[in-house]
Amino acid sequence: MKRLVLLVVVITLAFAAVGCKSTSDHLSAIKDAGKIVVGTSADYPPFEFVDEAGTTTGFDVELMNEIAKRMGVTVEWTDMPFDSLIAAVQEGKIDASIAAFNYDEERDKTVDFTDAYYTTEDSFTVQEGFTGDLSDPMNLANYLVGAQSGTVQDGWITDNLVTPGLLPEDKYFRYERVDQAALDLQAGRIEVLMADYVPAQAVVSQFGGMTIVYHGVLSTGPLNIVVPEGDTALKDEINRVLKELQTEGFVEELAFKYFSE
Amino acid sequence: MAKPILTIKNLTKKYGENVIFHDISLTVNEGDTIVIIGPSGTGKSTLLRCINLLTCADDGQIWLDDLEITAKGCDDDRVRQHIGMVFQNFLLFNHLNALDNVMLGLTKVKHMKPDEARVKALRELERVGLADRAEHYPGQLSGGQQQRVAIARALAMDPRIMLFDEPTSALDPELIGEVLEVMRKLALEGMTMLVVTHEMGFAREVADRIVFLEKGSIVEEGPPDELFYRPKHDRTREFLWKITELYGKKDENK
Amino acid sequence: MDVAKFLQYIASGTAYTVGVTLIALPSGLILGTLLALLNVYSGKTSKALTNLYSTVMRGIPPIVLLFILYFIVSGSINLSPFLAGSISLGIVSSAYQMEIVRGAILSVSGGQMMAARAVGMSKRQAIRNVILPQTLRLAIPPWSNEAAIVIKDSSLVYALGVPEILRRAQLISASTQQPFLAYAAAAVIYFILVFITSRLLDGLEKQLRIPANP
Numbered sequence: 001m002k003r004l005v006l007l008v009v010v011i012t013l014a015f016a017a018v019g020c021k022s023t024s025d026h027l028s029a030i031k032d033a034g035k036i037v038v039g040t041s042a043d044y045p046p047f048e049f050v051d052e053a054g055t056t057t058g059f060d061v062e063l064m065n066e067i068a069k070r071m072g073v074t075v076e077w078t079d080m081p082f083d084s085l086i087a088a089v090q091e092g093k094i095d096a097s098i099a100a101f102n103y104d105e106e107r108d109k110t111v112d113f114t115d116a117y118y119t120t121e122d123s124f125t126v127q128e129g130f131t132g133d134l135s136d137p138m139n140l141a142n143y144l145v146g147a148q149s150g151t152v153q154d155g156w157i158t159d160n161l162v163t164p165g166l167l168p169e170d171k172y173f174r175y176e177r178v179d180q181a182a183l184d185l186q187a188g189r190i191e192v193l194m195a196d197y198v199p200a201q202a203v204v205s206q207f208g209g210m211t212i213v214y215h216g217v218l219s220t221g222p223l224n225i226v227v228p229e230g231d232t233a234l235k236d237e238i239n240r241v242l243k244e245l246q247t248e249g250f251v252e253e254l255a256f257k258y259f260s261e
Numbered sequence: 262m263a264k265p266i267l268t269i270k271n272l273t274k275k276y277g278e279n280v281i282f283h284d285i286s287l288t289v290n291e292g293d294t295i296v297i298i299g300p301s302g303t304g305k306s307t308l309l310r311c312i313n314l315l316t317c318a319d320d321g322q323i324w325l326d327d328l329e330i331t332a333k334g335c336d337d338d339r340v341r342q343h344i345g346m347v348f349q350n351f352l353l354f355n356h357l358n359a360l361d362n363v364m365l366g367l368t369k370v371k372h373m374k375p376d377e378a379r380v381k382a383l384r385e386l387e388r389v390g391l392a393d394r395a396e397h398y399p400g401q402l403s404g405g406q407q408q409r410v411a412i413a414r415a416l417a418m419d420p421r422i423m424l425f426d427e428p429t430s431a432l433d434p435e436l437i438g439e440v441l442e443v444m445r446k447l448a449l450e451g452m453t454m455l456v457v458t459h460e461m462g463f464a465r466e467v468a469d470r471i472v473f474l475e476k477g478s479i480v481e482e483g484p485p486d487e488l489f490y491r492p493k494h495d496r497t498r499e500f501l502w503k504i505t506e507l508y509g510k511k512d513e514n515k
Numbered sequence: 516m517d518v519a520k521f522l523q524y525i526a527s528g529t530a531y532t533v534g535v536t537l538i539a540l541p542s543g544l545i546l547g548t549l550l551a552l553l554n555v556y557s558g559k560t561s562k563a564l565t566n567l568y569s570t571v572m573r574g575i576p577p578i579v580l581l582f583i584l585y586f587i588v589s590g591s592i593n594l595s596p597f598l599a600g601s602i603s604l605g606i607v608s609s610a611y612q613m614e615i616v617r618g619a620i621l622s623v624s625g626g627q628m629m630a631a632r633a634v635g636m637s638k639r640q641a642i643r644n645v646i647l648p649q650t651l652r653l654a655i656p657p658w659s660n661e662a663a664i665v666i667k668d669s670s671l672v673y674a675l676g677v678p679e680i681l682r683r684a685q686l687i688s689a690s691t692q693q694p695f696l697a698y699a700a701a702a703v704i705y706f707i708l709v710f711i712t713s714r715l716l717d718g719l720e721k722q723l724r725i726p727a728n729p
Contacts, residue, residue, distance in 0.1 A: 039676065042686050042689075043685055043686055043688075043689035043690075044689070045689060045690055049686070049689060049690040050524065050683075050686040050687065050689075050690050051690070052517050052520045052521065052524075053520070054520075054523075054524040054527070054683075078596070078676045079676055079678055079682065079686070080596075080673075080674070080675060080676030081673070081674055081676075084674055084675070084676065087586070088676070091586055093596070093676075177685065177688075177689055178689075179688060179689045179692060179694070180694075182692070183694060203692075206692045207692060313633060315629055315632060315633065338632075338635055338636065338637045339635070341632060341633055341634070341635040342634075342635030343635075344633075345633075346630075346633040348626065348629070348630065348633075350626065352624075352626040352627065352629065352630035353630070354627065354630065354631070354645050354649075355623075355627070355649055355725060356645075356648045356649045356652065356725050365634070365644060365645075366634035366635060366636070369636060369640050369644055370634060370635040370636055370640070398725055398726045398727060399727075400725060400726060400727025400728060401726055401727060401728050411630075414634065415633075415634070418634060418635060
């Protein structure tokens, strides 16, 4: 019986204890520790991916490493699925996240965004020989469409096509990762893949037999780094370094390295 | 002057509305062998379990020597050490060999050193004629051998009294003899025993007194000769007649 | 592209998979055994509570529980995703292991407990010396099954950011666009792990089998 009571107490405690960290001295804690824990989802080349040596690299990764260096700390990279990143920042599991995040009102309610470090466009990728008409983006509703779940493209399709009833739910496919969507495009299970322009270009060059028929700003726009809600000290510090890197032309060079095909 | 080892006074046991036995009083003196007989379902097994505190009686008292074991605050585990129990279906510890079966109570309950316990356990196995089977597991022993190990296990605890709950009922006929033989020997050695059995031959030969239990009450008790040849009650006579005929028929069929 | 290097990268996730399993399985066994004992031997209230625990835990997909537990466990104590994930998976497994052990306890006849008490053992002594040694032997075959499930479920901790085999296969699939190669490599590793485990447990069962005449 005693053991039972103990068990109940332990379980209750576990459920009751919810992490509540004060954010005021988060930045100084990071600087004291000499490291910042940054989450990403390394399945999104060329922004973030794993190279042959098993090292996480990419545009976002190199940028963040440089930001950290100038803050006087090193980055401890944590890889997790894209969908888990926001929750992880919110729960304080990671200090910040960089994963080609676009600003998004929903996300802004639970976390904060830094200034933009790069601006992306949306794109529609199709198989070569596609005969449809996508000059008006709203025409997307006429095809079998795929996108990566949890991305701004997913949000755009849901808000503008699915919810108004233009695109039936069963003609819209959400993928955990963009490469899975590309495989289905290749196999003909979807007709159009909506994705960030830059990774779409990477997909096209790696898969072959595909082409990008539209690019422009629909859902996307500036990319930002995600920091915990209300953590202005950390946000300001990253913004300060970002400005420095942009003035020096570091970001532009990095974009040239990763995005020019 | 005979010294009572076990005294039962006005013991009653019910399961809900169902009365198992009612107002049972019985005394077992040192060195006595008491045999309880009676039709099945008359609460004989439950009575033994009450004595061993494996089941709680609803009313009445039990003394072991001078200690009232039904009293509140009585240490059940301590009492059971002093009462040996042999079950109908042996109930040896299946994962232990014969020697370890006998040793377990010695090391865990009596906190004997393993070496001493081993010597003692071997002696008890020898007492039931199974020293050569010490390393055998229950699954490797015949029913009769298993029951003899079970007896040795109970004896090892040096009990004040041994309770036997139909010790031969689950055995093939040809294995009954070896178990009864061990029990007979124990009785001769002066062990105090309370035996529930249908073995009338054993009862007649070994018992000091026989208790006839029916429908939860003691109908008659007395020395074997009196009970078998001059029963006071018709019900006793009927039961004995039925049981001899039953066993007689069994013998004819062989 | 260097295929060998990529395969090696995937294979090096094995350490995490094995690590997660080695923490989750025994902690699930200990917790599951305690729960099973409470369920069988500890009265009505604990029976009801443990039954509720088992029903709820087994009624929710492991991945959902994993997320909930992860954010509870590591929200209160600062644990690495690896530890938090392993413990969470152990808690998920404990409900299944409780059922395994409970089934085994019930199939060890009630008479064994009675016989142990009759010799003068306390309930606790009887459980430790008579019931558990038999129960755990009986539990090995179904437990081997649960071990295979936990090894495979360990892939779920990728969702918490533990770079185990599946997550590495996903990353390689993304960077090489060779999903078949990446996932086949992962499949082979999982299979080998499960195969070895079930062989080891088979061996253990034979080793511990109680001798009996045929």
